[in-house]
Each structure stands twice: as structure tokens, then as C-alpha cells.
Amino acid sequence: AQSVTQLDSQVPVFEEAPVELRCNYSSSVSVYLFWYVQYPNQGLQLLLKYLSGSTLVKGINGFEAEFNKSQTSFHLRKPSVHISDTAEYFCAVSDPSGSARQLTFGSGTQLTVLP
């Protein structure tokens, strides 16, 4: 069984400051990793994904994430945030070998960008 832990439920940060949202996963097998963003009263949108290859993954809206297998982490970063980045962010993991193909989500991190 897999699990995902998002270490911070809320992250306040000032506009134009850098931010890191932390994600750790637990799995006995290789995994695929995802970050999704949810704006208020909307569904989830894919920000980026790690399937294989380079451990540094770039996504939309200037976000990037780094896969660290030894630390079982997949932290999301942005060098300079904007007010419009205020949203809830979800880390998710998928088992490539399973027939289920479902994603297991973390509990989410609310990013609030302050003026």
C-alpha cells in the first residue's frame, strides 16, 4: 500500500518570495508522482508529474519539483510566487505495477500568498 504525507497543511508566504511545499511518500515499489493544484471552487489541475528520467521536473506556472528516491520525497518549489498562486496543492502517487491505476493523494497544503 502507498501513502503520501504533506508535511504542512498551511503555508503563508509573501509575494515574490520563494516557496517549497513538502511531500513524502511511502511505497515498496517504484512510483509515479504528481502535483495538482486546486483553485477555490474548482476541480484539480495537473501541475507536473515524474514518471522516470531526470529527477528535476518542470511544470506549469513556473513550478518545479525534485524527486529524491533515497529520501522518498517530491517537494514542489517556485522561486518567486504571485498572488494568483494562492490555492491548495496536492501531492499524489501512483503504482505503475498495479492494475488499479488509481492515485493516492496527500491531505493537501493551502498556499496563501500575501501582498
Next chain:
Amino acid sequence: NAGVTQTPKFQVLKTGQSMTLQCAQDMNHNSMYWYRQDPGMGLRLIYYSASEGTTDKGEVPNGYNVSRLNKREFSLRLESAAPSQTSVYFCASSSGQTYGYTFGSGTRLTVV
């Protein structure tokens, strides 16, 4: 616009009432999913359908049933609603596990 369409967007039910949440996708995806979202708990999988004609239980299936009507449509039914089923429900579809999901905009359900 291509994507996942959920209906209704909002619903209030009395305890014991039944209802069906509808979901349709027009991306020719094989797999479809129903999740519920509760504060502080992220998204939890209720049921999924890996392909047309198959359905399987997820993490929290109790109190729900599903139907994969055809490749496009995947409905979620609450036979006897309970206040614990108050939540936001999301439908999603996927062409395969490497590609992530496309989500609908959600159904906000309140059971009183």
C-alpha cells in the same frame, strides 16, 4: 470544450434520500474514478472503473454504488444518504496511469 462534466454542481439531500451523481468525459479515456474531498483529508477514492464494463472498490466504498454505463459515462449512486456523506465529490478520467487525471469541477453535496 473537451473534458469531464459532472452534474449536478450542488445538491441538498435529507437523510435517507437517494440520488445519482452523473459524470461524462469526451476524451475517449478508458479509466474513470470517483473521489470525495473532505477538509484535511485530501481526496479519497470511492470507486473506479479501469475500463468499460469493469468497476472496483476504492478506499471508501461503503454507502455508494457505481455504474459504468458506457465508455463515456460513470455514475455514482447514494442509496440512502447519511450526514457523513456530506462532501465534495469529484469525477476524473485517465487514458492510462502515466498521464495523470482530468478532473470534473465537482459536486457539493450536503446531507441534512
